[in-house]
Amino acid sequence: MPKARRSLPPLEVDTVYQAADFRTFEFAREALTGSIANLRLHLKNKTIIELPTNDEELKSLLLSLCSAFPTTAIDHLEKRGWVTRTTPAA
Secondary structure, three states: OOOOOOOOOOOOOOOOOOOOOEEEEEEOOOOOOOOOEEEEEEEOOOOEEEEEEOHHHHHHHHHHHHHHOHHHHHHHHHHHOOOOOOOOOO
16 A cells, blocks of 8 residues: 655656656546546556546547557447447449
């Protein structure tokens, strides 16, 4: 179980930080509701970084991931029964 929540120390402006010990992430809300959700980054040392995000930011992430992995995105939607692939008309 993680220790109490703490804020990150001040980060340097205009700097990119890389979490070299990244393990996995999770989404901490079931559905888009207009409220703030957290993307939780889990590091190998058991640190969890919570990134508050809103629906528009999540939709932007969704579109970016679908563009990067279109076949995987379509396969996932088909497996869920949310879309059916059709053959183009001849």
